[in-house]
Amino acid sequence: GAVVSQHPSRVICKSGTSVKIECRSLDFQATTMFWYRQFPKQSLMLMATSNEGSKATYEQGVEKDKFLINHASLTLSTLTVTSAHPEDSSFYICSARGGGVGLLAGGAETQYFGPGTRLLVL
Amino acid sequence: EDQVTQSPEALRLQEGESSSLNCSYTVSGLRGLFWYRQDPGKGPEFLFTLYSAGEEKEKERLKATLTKKESFLHITAPKPEDSATYLCAGFSGGSNYKLTFGKGTLLTVNP
Numbered sequence: 001g002a003v004v005s006q007h008p009s010r011v012i013c014k015s016g017t018s019v020k021i022e023c024r025s026l027d028f029q030a031t032t033m034f035w036y037r038q039f040p041k042q043s044l045m046l047m048a049t050s051n052e053g054s055k056a057t058y059e060q061g062v063e064k065d066k067f068l069i070n071h072a073s074l075t076l077s078t079l080t081v082t083s084a085h086p087e088d089s090s091f092y093i094c095s096a097r098g099g100g101v102g103l104l105a106g107g108a109e110t111q112y113f114g115p116g117t118r119l120l121v122l
Numbered sequence: 123e124d125q126v127t128q129s130p131e132a133l134r135l136q137e138g139e140s141s142s143l144n145c146s147y148t149v150s151g152l153r154g155l156f157w158y159r160q161d162p163g164k165g166p167e168f169l170f171t172l173y174s175a176g177e178e179k180e181k182e183r184l185k186a187t188l189t190k191k192e193s194f195l196h197i198t199a200p201k202p203e204d205s206a207t208y209l210c211a212g213f214s215g216g217s218n219y220k221l222t223f224g225k226g227t228l229l230t231v232n233p
Contacts (some may be wrong), residue, residue, distance in 0.1 A: 002168070011232040032219075043209065044166070047183065093165045109213065111221060113165035
């Protein structure tokens with residue numbers, strides 16, 4: 001239980017184009033989803049938090065017009081990297097927490113992570 | 123400022139050689155602490171949630187413990203498949219909910 005999927009797993013795009021990454025909770029309702037970025041040999045850096053049906057809350061230094069987040073349903077959140085540049089190349093990981101997972105080992109406060117998306121901007 | 127520090131940064135063990143990873147934290151309003159395992163090129167995999175000092179959780183060869191200032195992940199008789207980066211993360215409750223991650227410990231278990 002508590003499975004989170006991401007699509008695509010890898011994407012290569014040209015500089016200036018936009019890329020959309022999907023994050024889905026497969027067997028629970030995700031009231032809150034999170035987007036992280038991870039650089040090589042570094043820990044996860046929180047980019048934004050989104051609650052279903054609300055605007056995302058971005059961390060300091062993260063451009064909300066560049067990283068568009070939509071959390072339209074209790075099982076789907078999307079991250080769109082607009083006008084991508086080579087410096088946006090990174091490993092993007094989503095996570096989710098929410099209802100229905102209280103009986104699982106982690107509890108309702110646990111964040112369950114997706115497998116990540118490797119973005120390469122040429 | 124909330125801070126989570128993990129040590130050592132890297133640990134190399136022989137198969138069967140037990141050891142412990144450390145996670146010390148200063149997180150305002152700490153509600154609990156998570157342990158995750160991360161394999162290269164993948165997202166973190168949930169291992170344990172600890173809420174209060176004295177609490178222990180076990181899963182196969184792993185046991186996590188929590189004190190008021192730190193947490194330990196004990197690995198008993200590790201196998202090569204236990205090789206991974208182990209992350210701990212503290213979290214506050216309520217409206218301030220957010221994870222503060224440590225930088226992780228890269229564990230390598232040699233056969």
